[in-house]
Amino acid sequence: MLSKRIIPCLDVRDGKLTKGIKFKGNVDIGDPVEAAREYYEQGADEIVFYDITASSDKRDIMIDVVRRVAETIFIPFSVGGGIRNLEDMRKVILAGAEKVSVNSAAVNEPEIITQGAKAFGSQCIVLGMDVKKVDVSGKIPSGYEIVIHGGRKYTGIDALWWAKEAEKLGAGEICLNSIDADGTQTGYELTLTALISKNVHIPVIASGGAGKPQHLAEVLTKGRADAALIASMVHYRTYTIAEIKQYLNEHQIKTRILW
Amino acid sequence: MIAIINYNAGNITSVARALQNIGQEFVVTDNTKKLNAASHVIFPGVGAAGEAMAYLREKKLDIWLKTWLSTGKPLMGICLGTQIVLDYSEENDTNCIGLVTGSTKRFPYKLTSGSQTLKIPHMGWNSVTFRHSHPVFQDISPDAEFYFVHSYYPAPSDERAILGTTDYGMTFCSVLAKENLVAMQFHPEKSGRPGLQILRNFCAWRGNA
Numbered sequence: 001m002l003s004k005r006i007i008p009c010l011d012v013r014d015g016k017l018t019k020g021i022k023f024k025g026n027v028d029i030g031d032p033v034e035a036a037r038e039y040y041e042q043g044a045d046e047i048v049f050y051d052i053t054a055s056s057d058k059r060d061i062m063i064d065v066v067r068r069v070a071e072t073i074f075i076p077f078s079v080g081g082g083i084r085n086l087e088d089m090r091k092v093i094l095a096g097a098e099k100v101s102v103n104s105a106a107v108n109e110p111e112i113i114t115q116g117a118k119a120f121g122s123q124c125i126v127l128g129m130d131v132k133k134v135d136v137s138g139k140i141p142s143g144y145e146i147v148i149h150g151g152r153k154y155t156g157i158d159a160l161w162w163a164k165e166a167e168k169l170g171a172g173e174i175c176l177n178s179i180d181a182d183g184t185q186t187g188y189e190l191t192l193t194a195l196i197s198k199n200v201h202i203p204v205i206a207s208g209g210a211g212k213p214q215h216l217a218e219v220l221t222k223g224r225a226d227a228a229l230i231a232s233m234v235h236y237r238t239y240t241i242a243e244i245k246q247y248l249n250e251h252q253i254k255t256r257i258l259w
Numbered sequence: 260m261i262a263i264i265n266y267n268a269g270n271i272t273s274v275a276r277a278l279q280n281i282g283q284e285f286v287v288t289d290n291t292k293k294l295n296a297a298s299h300v301i302f303p304g305v306g307a308a309g310e311a312m313a314y315l316r317e318k319k320l321d322i323w324l325k326t327w328l329s330t331g332k333p334l335m336g337i338c339l340g341t342q343i344v345l346d347y348s349e350e351n352d353t354n355c356i357g358l359v360t361g362s363t364k365r366f367p368y369k370l371t372s373g374s375q376t377l378k379i380p381h382m383g384w385n386s387v388t389f390r391h392s393h394p395v396f397q398d399i400s401p402d403a404e405f406y407f408v409h410s411y412y413p414a415p416s417d418e419r420a421i422l423g424t425t426d427y428g429m430t431f432c433s434v435l436a437k438e439n440l441v442a443m444q445f446h447p448e449k450s451g452r453p454g455l456q457i458l459r460n461f462c463a464w465r466g467n468a
Binding site: 001002003004005040045070071074075076094096098121122123172173201202203224226227256257258259 | 272273276277279280305306307372375376377378379380381382383384385400402403404406407408426427448449450451452453454455
């Protein structure tokens with residue numbers, strides 16, 4: 001049976017991790033390639049990179065990072081942040097990423113999903129969704145609204161509608177981030193995750209709120225997620241990926257235990 | 260020298276990088292002279308069957324693959340490269356190469372496990388149950404998992420061609436083997452250490468030669 005995937009997320013700016021990542025012996029790693037290697041060796045099933053580089057002239061640094069990561073780890077990884085068009089996608093995929101993730105660009109220009117799926121296959125195109133809980137209204141019947149620009153701008157788009165629409169347009173997977181839960185370490189947004197996951201036919205990666213293994217267990221069962229994104233809980237060495245997987249397997253949630 | 264068939268089908272660089280990592284020399288080419296000079300051939304692939312077959316026919320690589328198979332030298336199919344060694348694929352209603360009899364089918368639309376409807380594509384890590392041993396899969400633990408991403412699966416008509424199966428709401432053939440051909444639905448180049456081991460084993464395999 002298919003295993004649930006555990007996916008560490010690394011934020012990169014100007015080719016460096018935005019926060020140091022602590023590994024054995026309290027070694028602080030600021031190099032995304034080394035961090036990827038560590039997580040690969042620790043049993044990550046996939047890795048997500050978010051490029052938060054602000055200036056466009058420094059974007060090619062990320063392409064170099066992608067190339068070096070592809071030479072170092074032999075599991076799938078995706079790259080998001082700053083992907084605006086087909087040419088941006090092509091660069092990242094040619095450099096060695098399996099998948100690209102589009103977020104704001106897809107909201108502004110949904111055709112980018114279709115174009116990407118046509119050029120590289122649906123399995124390459126991940127729709128990143130940042131979502132905030134709002135009052136149920138005629139415009140937002142699910143009570144969850146799509147926000148962009150790091151949660152600062154409300155779009156007036158219903159999250160459930162957008163997820164279904166993105167699937168129709170050709171997205172192969174959805175990375176669903178709850179802005180409300182993000183950074184709290186108090187658990188994923190289970191209601192939102194289950195709502196989206198049961199209404200689309202493509203895999204859903206839950207994101208935002210992971211603080212302990214129990215949170216992953218919840219989102220992978222009640223939340224119906226196919227994969228769980230983690231950040232702080234492993235970056236600060238509160239848990240190792242192996243410990244998380246062991247917990248999940250003890251709770252009858254199948255994960256990959258041999259790597 | 261290992262040759263990777265270049266046919267504009269995606270994951271070629273990933274396969275190349277994995278071979279680099281295991282210290283194996285290789286060439287990426289669609290030139291049949293260079294392919295003929297190889298000891299082993301890897302036939303990778305990501306993408307759709309229709310386009311892939313059109314390209315292979317244009318380059319006459321479909322015919323070349325049949326000839327290669329008859330030499331007894333090792334041939335490895337990966338993902339789409341596995342699906343199109345069969346006679347036919349339901350994807351884009353495509354006639355394929357026919358190195359193995361049978362067809363490639365789409366997963367049923369209503370695949371379920373317990374009360375949950377399963378997602379298509381089958382994306383992520385899953386295990387393989389092997390029916391018998393094979394040099395390319397020696398030293399691979401039965402607990403090992405491999406990275407899959409596909410909506411279609413190979414269905415050979417001859418049971419004897421099935422080396423391994425995988426469960427995803429149904430049991431499907433995930434590894435094919437016939438004489439000097441071994442072909443897998445998952446991506447060994449993206450399956451961590453067990454995947455690299457399979458590539459290493461393949462490079463050491465003599466096929467029927």
